[in-house]
Amino acid sequence: ERTLAADWEVSRNTMVRALTELEDEGLIYSKVGSGRYVQPLPPVEMISPFDWKDRLLQETPPVSNFTELLRLSGSDSKINFAFGEGGRHTLLTSDFGEHVNVQRILKHADAHYLTPINGHPELREWIVDMMNLVQITSPEQVVVTSGSQEALCLTTNILAEAGDAVAVEMPAFFGALHLFQAMGLRIIPIPMDGEGMRVDVLEGVLARFRPRFIYTIPTFHNPTGYTLSMERRLKLLELSERYNIPIVEDDAYRHLHFEEAAPPSLKSLDQHGNVIYINTFSKTLSPGLRLGWVTASRPFLQQIARRKELMVTTNTLAQQMLLSFIKEGDWNAHLEKARQQYRCQAEMMGEYLRQLRPTGISYTPPRGGFYYWVALPEHKKPGEILREAIANGVLLATGDMFLSREADQPFIRLCFSHEPVEQIATGMRVLSAILKE
Numbered sequence: 001e002r003t004l005a006a007d008w009e010v011s012r013n014t015m016v017r018a019l020t021e022l023e024d025e026g027l028i029y030s031k032v033g034s035g036r037y038v039q040p041l042p043p044v045e046m047i048s049p050f051d052w053k054d055r056l057l058q059e060t061p062p063v064s065n066f067t068e069l070l071r072l073s074g075s076d077s078k079i080n081f082a083f084g085e086g087g088r089h090t091l092l093t094s095d096f097g098e099h100v101n102v103q104r105i106l107k108h109a110d111a112h113y114l115t116p117i118n119g120h121p122e123l124r125e126w127i128v129d130m131m132n133l134v135q136i137t138s139p140e141q142v143v144v145t146s147g148s149q150e151a152l153c154l155t156t157n158i159l160a161e162a163g164d165a166v167a168v169e170m171p172a173f174f175g176a177l178h179l180f181q182a183m184g185l186r187i188i189p190i191p192m193d194g195e196g197m198r199v200d201v202l203e204g205v206l207a208r209f210r211p212r213f214i215y216t217i218p219t220f221h222n223p224t225g226y227t228l229s230m231e232r233r234l235k236l237l238e239l240s241e242r243y244n245i246p247i248v249e250d251d252a253y254r255h256l257h258f259e260e261a262a263p264p265s266l267k268s269l270d271q272h273g274n275v276i277y278i279n280t281f282s283k284t285l286s287p288g289l290r291l292g293w294v295t296a297s298r299p300f301l302q303q304i305a306r307r308k309e310l311m312v313t314t315n316t317l318a319q320q321m322l323l324s325f326i327k328e329g330d331w332n333a334h335l336e337k338a339r340q341q342y343r344c345q346a347e348m349m350g351e352y353l354r355q356l357r358p359t360g361i362s363y364t365p366p367r368g369g370f371y372y373w374v375a376l377p378e379h380k381k382p383g384e385i386l387r388e389a390i391a392n393g394v395l396l397a398t399g400d401m402f403l404s405r406e407a408d409q410p411f412i413r414l415c416f417s418h419e420p421v422e423q424i425a426t427g428m429r430v431l432s433a434i435l436k437e
């Protein structure tokens with residue numbers, strides 16, 4: 001720089017300014033302790049043209065089956081056996097309305113400001129107590145997320161990238177399937193039977209494909225309603241440790257059992273920090289709250305928190321509403337009412353299904369959760385049943401919506417959580433007529 005300035009009688013400051021300008025424009029670059037270099041640039045004709053508007057048209061992610069069901073539900077109101085949501089009519093909403101004083105919450109400045117990234121400390125503390133897990137003792141071990149779907153999304157993002165294999169029990173919750181597919185993961189399906197995931201099949205898959213994680217809903221599974229037996233829970237944990245492959249446990253329905261409580265979660269049996277546990281208030285309270293949580297080993301949660309930072313904390317107002325509900329209401333009494341209500345709905349649907357057994361349908365009555373997974377006789381096609389049901393004002397989900405690839409599935413999924421018992425009876429009369437045809 002000094003030589004150039006002297007030769008050309010240009011001041012040093014001018015030279016430095018010029019070089020800075022060239023650097024800002026990306027025409028040169030500097031290496032510390034070495035000097036400045038000309039940036040090799042491809043000739044203009046070699047820079048491939050890029051049209052961002054074209055790209056928007058080319059790379060549309062696939063439509064989720066949830067969106068597809070919304071579309072099918074159309075504008076007329078239908079009896080809804082399709083969506084795995086709590087009922088709109090329910091005491092869940094009235095309980096919530098009674099105990100959450102929104103005016104009072106809004107008057108508090110705290111409600112308007114962000115909580116720490118990991119969620120409201122008091123809420124996290126309550127979650128720790130409520131979960132009652134031996135290994136989870138401090139609020140630092142919990143991150144509050146925008147529904148469990150966000151927890152699953154962050155988890156998947158940490159554990160896998162496009163092209164990686166993941167082991168998923170099949171059929172599977174379509175929110176999870178859609179996420180894994182959109183992320184370009186290779187889904188290795190693990191079959192299920194009445195006792196949940198076939199861990200004997202899983203073993204071969206772990207040895208052969210070394211998937212990045214195992215995704216499972218071991219308790220009151222969506223869509224089948226099956227619950228993983230205790231023996232298989234222990235085997236699954238043993239395999240996870242042996243092959244050093246983590247388990248992602250989605251426990252959305254745990255608290256909604258009809259008779260005896262659910263078997264212990266994988267997380268509570270996990271001795272080695274191999275389970276990433278996610279849960280949600282969507283089934284016990286309201287999916288619109290968008291509140292869920294994740295707990296795992298500390299290093300894993302640190303990774304979650306880093307990614308969560310990119311999206312800022314979960315809705316503070318929703319967290320305040322939930323806290324107010326917990327403090328002013330009685331959570332256990334609320335859960336008990338919810339269980340009773342879902343049990344009544346399940347019984348009403350079960351009554352009609354029992355009478356339909358002679359038509360050749362088969363199913364395992366669920367012990368909790370939201371679903372009947374009904375196998376149809378050979379001559380009945382799920383797509384045709386769906387079309388006829390819609391034409392007669394009933395919406396349901398077909399088995400193929402829960403598969404990772406297109407295949408015929410002789411199943412329909414009937415969700416009883418959404419409608420009050422009278423509507424369930426009306427909808428089931430419509431379905432009975434279709435199945436008896």
Ligand code: PMP
Pocket residue numbers: 084085146147148149150173175217222250252279280281282287290291292
């Ligand atoms: N996990 C499972 C197994 C589910 O069935 C559902 C809802 N259908 C969810 C998660 C969605 O939970 P959230 O609303 O908390 O994202």
